[in-house]
Amino acid sequence: MSQNPSWGDPSRFVKEIHVEESCLELPFTQEILARAQLPFTVIPDYQDLDVVPGSYPANLTAGKKHLLLCRNRGQFFKPCPGTREYRCCNYQVLNIGMNCPMDCVYCILQAYLNKPWLTFFVNIEDMFAEMSAAFAAEPSRFFRIGTGEFTDSLALDRFTHLSRALVNFMADQPQAILELKSKSVVIQNLEGLEHKGRTVVAWSLNSTSIMAKEELRTATVVERLAAARQCAEWGYKLAFHFDPIIEHEGWQQGYAETISRLFDTVPAASIVWISMGALRYLPSLKNIGTRRFPQSRIYCEEFIEGLDGKSRYFRPHRVELYKHIYNLLKSRAHANTCIYFCMESDEIWREVMGYVPDERGGIPYMLDQTVLNTGQ
């Protein structure tokens, strides 16, 4: 299955930039405009873009060609919205923007957002001030932070160079670690930084055919793993996320292929954690996904509604998927790599991994220890 190899940098899908008037003179905005070399318009503050005709989500594909630079008037930094019903990892989300130029059939943002364009927040001084205040308020807490919840961490980095500012900031934060999570390979800005081990660079991985068919405008598996190896050579810790794991024809072989490639390409000792999560979605996402991608079969399997209102595969199917992938990972992973589930029950943990997180201090503790044990 072949992909267009040139989508390693998905920012080239963006065709026009829109800037909120009050942000236009910010040096950061000017830097982005100079790098992007795209036509731009200035719009009044708080005004929605009227350049994307049609209604949401039908206009989402067209909307992803437009990037809005604006001020974040809410919080940059907040806990990941895990649910009480399943085990979560106590992650802090750093909200750098919304939406992404890539287009995955299963992307939760399709149902979560209601505007089709990409948004990037340019008042980053406020963001750094908010992080510093949060660290100072809880000096004995260890923070695991990610920017990849409402967007992709690196997809717009050619324009923004935000990764450099974040990595440099994090280098001086002994009580925190940042995870940059991507399906792109825009890693050039990570080269030559004194990161001091405070940034983990992560990629989402899937079976080869899911990556080729259900993840539009993303980097190929070969590109992602080559980028990961390069980051390991620059001294970064790595992480990988098998999420969403999707049942499809030939899934056993598909996941086995990706896992072989992973450990053939990347040094196992550089991987701090690997997560697994089977496909789960709110009913509204299924409606959007099937309308936008009628050729996709991923929503056609049998699902059951979970305790959080999301549809999931039946438990025996989840266990079968997880056992296959976990055993492959475990056979080649380094002893210090933490393999964990994103949002699963104790029953699944016990059945697949043979223990429950509480027996090892809980998921947050397990992940924190992995970072601390790798000498950073």
Ligand code: SF4
């Ligand atoms: S790369 Fe991530 S944020 Fe972008 S469309 Fe895919 S799932 Fe959504």
